[in-house]
Amino acid sequence: MAGLSFDLIALQLFAGLALGAIYVLFAIGLSLIFGMLTVVNFAHGAFYMVGAYAGIYILMLGGNFWICLIAVPLAVGLFGLAVERILIRPLYGRGIDYPLLLTFGLSYVMVELVRIAFGKTGFPFDTPEVLQGAVNIGVGYFPLYRLFVIGATAAVLLALWLFLEKTSFGLIIRAGARDPQIVRVLGVNVARVWLIVFGIGTAIAAFAGLLAAPLQGVSPEMGGTILAEAFVVTVVGGMGSIGGAVLAGVLVGVVVSMTSLFAPEMAKVSIFALMAVVLIVRPQGFFGRAGLMS
Amino acid sequence: MTKKNKQSESISRRRLLTTVSAGAALAASPFRVNLLQAQEAAIKIGFPVPLTGPYGAEAQDQVRAAQVAVSQFNDGGGLDGRKAELIVRDDKLNPGEAATRTLELVEKEKVSFVVGSLSAAVQLAVNNVTKERGIIFNSISQSDAINEAADFSKYTFHEALNPHLTSGAVGRYAFPKFGKKVAFLTADYAYGHEMVRGFLEVGKAFNIENLGDIRHPLGTTDYSTLLPRLLALKPDILCICNFGRDQQISLKQATDFGVKKTTQIIAPLLTQASRVAAGPQAYDGVIGGSSFYWGLEDKFASTKTFNEAFRKMYDGKLPTDYGALGYGGVRTILAAVKNAGSVDSDKVIAALEALKYDFYKGPQYYRKCDHQSVQSVLVIQSKSKDLRNESDVFEIISTEEPNEAGLRSCEELGHKA
Numbered sequence: 001m002a003g004l005s006f007d008l009i010a011l012q013l014f015a016g017l018a019l020g021a022i023y024v025l026f027a028i029g030l031s032l033i034f035g036m037l038t039v040v041n042f043a044h045g046a047f048y049m050v051g052a053y054a055g056i057y058i059l060m061l062g063g064n065f066w067i068c069l070i071a072v073p074l075a076v077g078l079f080g081l082a083v084e085r086i087l088i089r090p091l092y093g094r095g096i097d098y099p100l101l102l103t104f105g106l107s108y109v110m111v112e113l114v115r116i117a118f119g120k121t122g123f124p125f126d127t128p129e130v131l132q133g134a135v136n137i138g139v140g141y142f143p144l145y146r147l148f149v150i151g152a153t154a155a156v157l158l159a160l161w162l163f164l165e166k167t168s169f170g171l172i173i174r175a176g177a178r179d180p181q182i183v184r185v186l187g188v189n190v191a192r193v194w195l196i197v198f199g200i201g202t203a204i205a206a207f208a209g210l211l212a213a214p215l216q217g218v219s220p221e222m223g224g225t226i227l228a229e230a231f232v233v234t235v236v237g238g239m240g241s242i243g244g245a246v247l248a249g250v251l252v253g254v255v256v257s258m259t260s261l262f263a264p265e266m267a268k269v270s271i272f273a274l275m276a277v278v279l280i281v282r283p284q285g286f287f288g289r290a291g292l293m294s
Numbered sequence: 295m296t297k298k299n300k301q302s303e304s305i306s307r308r309r310l311l312t313t314v315s316a317g318a319a320l321a322a323s324p325f326r327v328n329l330l331q332a333q334e335a336a337i338k339i340g341f342p343v344p345l346t347g348p349y350g351a352e353a354q355d356q357v358r359a360a361q362v363a364v365s366q367f368n369d370g371g372g373l374d375g376r377k378a379e380l381i382v383r384d385d386k387l388n389p390g391e392a393a394t395r396t397l398e399l400v401e402k403e404k405v406s407f408v409v410g411s412l413s414a415a416v417q418l419a420v421n422n423v424t425k426e427r428g429i430i431f432n433s434i435s436q437s438d439a440i441n442e443a444a445d446f447s448k449y450t451f452h453e454a455l456n457p458h459l460t461s462g463a464v465g466r467y468a469f470p471k472f473g474k475k476v477a478f479l480t481a482d483y484a485y486g487h488e489m490v491r492g493f494l495e496v497g498k499a500f501n502i503e504n505l506g507d508i509r510h511p512l513g514t515t516d517y518s519t520l521l522p523r524l525l526a527l528k529p530d531i532l533c534i535c536n537f538g539r540d541q542q543i544s545l546k547q548a549t550d551f552g553v554k555k556t557t558q559i560i561a562p563l564l565t566q567a568s569r570v571a572a573g574p575q576a577y578d579g580v581i582g583g584s585s586f587y588w589g590l591e592d593k594f595a596s597t598k599t600f601n602e603a604f605r606k607m608y609d610g611k612l613p614t615d616y617g618a619l620g621y622g623g624v625r626t627i628l629a630a631v632k633n634a635g636s637v638d639s640d641k642v643i644a645a646l647e648a649l650k651y652d653f654y655k656g657p658q659y660y661r662k663c664d665h666q667s668v669q670s671v672l673v674i675q676s677k678s679k680d681l682r683n684e685s686d687v688f689e690i691i692s693t694e695e696p697n698e699a700g701l702r703s704c705e706e707l708g709h710k711a
Binding site: 005007008011012015016018019022115120121122123124126127132133134140141142143145146215216217219221222225226256257260261264265267268 | 345346347348350351354482508509510511513514515516518519520521522523525526539542543546547550551552567571572573575576
């Protein structure tokens with residue numbers, strides 16, 4: 001196919017960055033929970049899906065998109081707290097596969113419950129009016145809403161960074177991740193820290209699902225496809241490293257985008273090819289700590 | 295250890311006693327006779343469709359409408375009192391799953407007929423199972439391959455349109471109107487490939503220029519990396535050859551990218567379920583083909599009758615295109631059963647071949663050589679204004695009347711006269 005211009009390549013690169021922002025947003029919740037709790041949360045995709053459905057529900061009640069942006073992470077985060085307290089907590093200290101299996105099963109239960117409550121068909125989710133349409137970004141037109149998603153991702157990252165690095169509670173979380181025993185000896189209630197981390201992780205997943213809804217609509221299966229991609233991002237970035245997830249998410253987005261330009265059939269495979277190459281060169285991923293899984 | 299052994303022994307003895315006594319009670323009761331009779335009497339129709347997954351919305355409509363055909367048959371007295379029964383299975387849009395479920399329907403449920411499938415690829419897997427076992431299969435989703443001699447058998451019928459016919463009708467409408475430069479966005483499997491082939495075939499007559507065919511895997515959720523490339527090609531017409539949720543998401547994102555400002559989007563097939571699931575915004579102005587639209591009731595009494603029956607069964611809801619296919623697929627089989635006075639495959643095949651029917655969309659018949667239903671093709675456009683009811687989503691802008699000339703010839707398909 002002819003017609004490769006500089007503008008097209010630049011626009012394609014930008015599309016990759018935008019896609020990367022979505023991957024990042026989805027992967028940081030996963031990475032946060034794994035890094036702090038060593039829980040491989042297979043229900044992350046289900047929380048993402050529940051976030052989108054919570055948005056639908058709030059809209060049905062007469063709310064708008066901006067209310068959803070606040071209410072959805074709060075509501076699903078609370079649900080996440082309950083899941084951690086009731087289901088995950090009894091499994092700490094039992095090996096990594098216990099919570100993995102539990103969350104895997106939980107994801108099936110959540111998807112089925114949503115199918116029962118909202119039907120199997122799925123819902124349309126209109127882009128909020130002020131964010132509709134495409135704007136000229138210098139090299140071509142790009143949907144305004146996708147620019148908004150990049151901004152929202154940056155805001156979440158900034159808030160998370162400030163919380164973890166600049167607050168005393170963040171300090172406790174980081175210490176708890178390094179050595180929970182010492183933190184406990186110092187008189188800190190580690191169980192409460194883990195509870196809150198899990199809640200934040202699921203709240204971010206729900207936020208991502210809500211932001212994805214205007215891009216692709218809402219369906220019970222929407223968490224399934226993105227979960228695989230998010231795991232690739234987390235593994236490439238290094239399990240448990242938030243900075244790694246950011247770098248890897250953007251990288252995966254750009255790789256997918258550039259492969260799409262030259263060989264669209266290979267786009268999906270390219271993600272896994274990238275993962276294979278990274279794992280051969282650096283088995284723990286970009287910023288992963290070796291031995292975290294063992 | 296010994297204690298444990300003893301315990302399991304006593305449980306098994308108790309279970310044995312329970313089973314035996316329950317069996318004895320069942321054997322003695324008159325209920326058992328009824329059960330056996332019912333099993334012998336029902337005419338079972340297996341119905342494998344992808345209830346879950348990206349085509350779920352359409353599949354559920356197929357089931358609903360098929361139930362209408364079954365209940366009409368039963369209300370009409372069945373076959374000398376023998377009632378029909380629909381046995382639905384989820385094929386998960388997976389050829390392997392579909393083959394397993396079909397095998398189970400044939401071997402375990404002892405169905406006499408199979409109607410269903412909602413994928414060009416999956417129906418071939420179902421067809422392979424049914425043709426080997428001499429069971430009639432009426433496919434209700436699009437495929438070109440199923441007409442071809444290599445996949446066809448005398449047990450194979452095809453109530454749905456096929457890609458050659460559908461893309462032909464849409465192409466003949468759109469190419470002279472909107473321009474010659476055409477780009478494709480295609481789902482990378484049999485359905486997409488067959489549709490593109492059909493468009494290019496009909497496009498020859500209009501000298502269209504193929505700017506490029508960008509393929510995406512089935513079940514893609516993000517098209518943002520494919521759309522800049524398509525826009526850069528500057529096509530007059532963008533032809534989106536995918537289906538179900540893929541179509542919903544790609545149309546939504548194409549709208550977001552502003553494709554519609556410069557380009558007419560066409561699709562081989564627009565379905566009502568997808569249009570409703572994605573909302574009016576995404577589909578606004580898009581043109582495509584269809585086998586059925588409830589609005590045909592202004593033209594055909596059969597459509598009106600079908601709409602009424604469906605409304606009555608489902609709280610005033612109107613049937614959709616793929617739903618109508620589920621109805622047609624089952625209704626034709628049951629009509630043939632009645633005409634043949636038997637469920638014997640060979641007799642029903644003869645009755646189906648002889649059938650000239652108008653059950654829901656005007657006159658139709660099965661062509662002798664490939665059992666393709668010869669029928670009209672509608673060209674429709676999605677609208678977002680002046681909607682009379684929640685099902686009022688399309689406008690019929692052109693109709694191709696039933697004509698074998700729109701199909702590939704029997705020789706082309708490899709059938710001997």
